[in-house]
Amino acid sequence: MKVGIAGLGLIGGSLAKAYEKSGAAVYGYDGNRVVQDYAKLQGTLTGDLDRETIGDCDLLLVALYPQVSIDYLKEMAPYISKDTLVMDCCGVKREVCRVGFALAEKHGFTFVGGHPMAGTQYSGFANSKADLFQGAPMVVIPRERDDILLLDRVKKLLTPAGFSHMTVTTAEHHDAMIAYTSQMCHVLSNAYVKSPWAQMHKGYSAGSYRDLTRVAWLNETMWTDLFLENRDYLLEELDRMIGYLGEYRDALEQGNGDRLCTLLAEGRICKEKVDAE
Numbered sequence: 001m002k003v004g005i006a007g008l009g010l011i012g013g014s015l016a017k018a019y020e021k022s023g024a025a026v027y028g029y030d031g032n033r034v035v036q037d038y039a040k041l042q043g044t045l046t047g048d049l050d051r052e053t054i055g056d057c058d059l060l061l062v063a064l065y066p067q068v069s070i071d072y073l074k075e076m077a078p079y080i081s082k083d084t085l086v087m088d089c090c091g092v093k094r095e096v097c098r099v100g101f102a103l104a105e106k107h108g109f110t111f112v113g114g115h116p117m118a119g120t121q122y123s124g125f126a127n128s129k130a131d132l133f134q135g136a137p138m139v140v141i142p143r144e145r146d147d148i149l150l151l152d153r154v155k156k157l158l159t160p161a162g163f164s165h166m167t168v169t170t171a172e173h174h175d176a177m178i179a180y181t182s183q184m185c186h187v188l189s190n191a192y193v194k195s196p197w198a199q200m201h202k203g204y205s206a207g208s209y210r211d212l213t214r215v216a217w218l219n220e221t222m223w224t225d226l227f228l229e230n231r232d233y234l235l236e237e238l239d240r241m242i243g244y245l246g247e248y249r250d251a252l253e254q255g256n257g258d259r260l261c262t263l264l265a266e267g268r269i270c271k272e273k274v275d276a277e
Contacts, residue, residue: 001157002027004049004057006072008035011089011116012063013128015161016044021130022160027053031068035125055081059157061114063089065225070099077103085157087114091178092229093141093171101143112154113141113171115178116163121217134162141171179233184241186223187234189216 001024005016008030016039020026029049030036039045047053054060054076062069069088073096080086086109090096097113104111118136120127138158142150145168155166169177192198193216201209227234251260 001025001059001160002057004028004054004060005063006049006061006076007031007063007069007089008039008125008128009063010119010123010125010128010132012061013039013044013125014130014132015061015063015089015116017128017130018133018161020044020046024160027057030125031064039125051076051079054079055084057081057084060084060086061089062086065222066090066092066096066229067225069096073100073103077107077109080107080109082108084109085153086111087140087154089114089116091115091182091226093174095229097141097171104143110150111143112150113174115139115141115174116161121214123219123222131162135164136162137165137167138163139167139169139174141169141174145170175230176233179230179237183223183227183230183234184237186215186218187227187238188241189213190218192216 001019001022003016003019003024004027005012005019006029008016008028012028012030016026016028020043025046026044027047027049028036028039028045030039036045036048040047049057057080060080062072064072069090073086073088086100086104088096088100090113093113093115097111100111100113116133116136116138118133120132138161140151140154142154144150151166151168158166189212193213198213248260248263250256251263
């Protein structure tokens with residue numbers, strides 16, 4: 001198998017290492033030429049992903065920022081083979097899928113939106129690892145959700161990465177869900193550590209503090225792009241959360257133990273239902 005990977009950060013770098021480990025020939029591109037050359041020197045890449053090699057790829061994975069992914073696809077679309085499956089790996093899907101599907105129709109290749117649901121608080125090729133996606137879900141956004149042959153092709157081509165299963169959905173549903181399951185977590189964590197008490201937490205914190213603050217350590221440039229691309233859904237979640245927090249605040253201000261206990265019980269019951277699924 002020949003695989004092209006555009007973007008060699010945490011996600012793209014980990015994909016490159018996973019496919020290289022499986023025996024695939026991996027061709028890579030990164031906006032930082034030093035990273036690209038280092039990946040070749042390390043043995044992760046067989047060669048450069050460019051206009052000459054992109055047409056030989058069975059699979060092309062684009063792991064760049066959303067707008068950069070769109071620009072890259074527009075530039076390289078004329079050189080992509082009709083036999084190539086192209087998949088982006090962006091954290092938001094609506095605009096990149098709209099452009100990707102249009103380019104695929106124009107140039108004859110197959111495009112599928114994708115979002116590998118794994119990561120760490122660290123970024124860059126230096127922190128990438130071949131087993132990052134072992135047991136992780138992969139969200140897939142095809143043009144037609146009932147195209148069984150295409151989904152089987154996608155599953156086979158993604159096998160070397162180690163995903164546990166595929167979730168097939170639409171770009172709109174993906175973005176609404178990801179605003180809650182990922183983006184809100186990063187906003188809340190990032191805001192939480194701005195308390196002056198955060199600088200004095202050692203000796204007073206344990207697992208709950210560690211879990212809540214882990215993703216405050218983020219790539220602010222990337223997450224700014226993701227938040228703005230998905231701001232309608234993220235604003236809905238932020239407004240909902242602010243409303244909930246206001247209820248807890250009101251109960252505390254009023255010294256209303258019964259109301260506070262009810263609110264806490266509601267949250268516990270919600271968590272029990274989630275964990276029972």
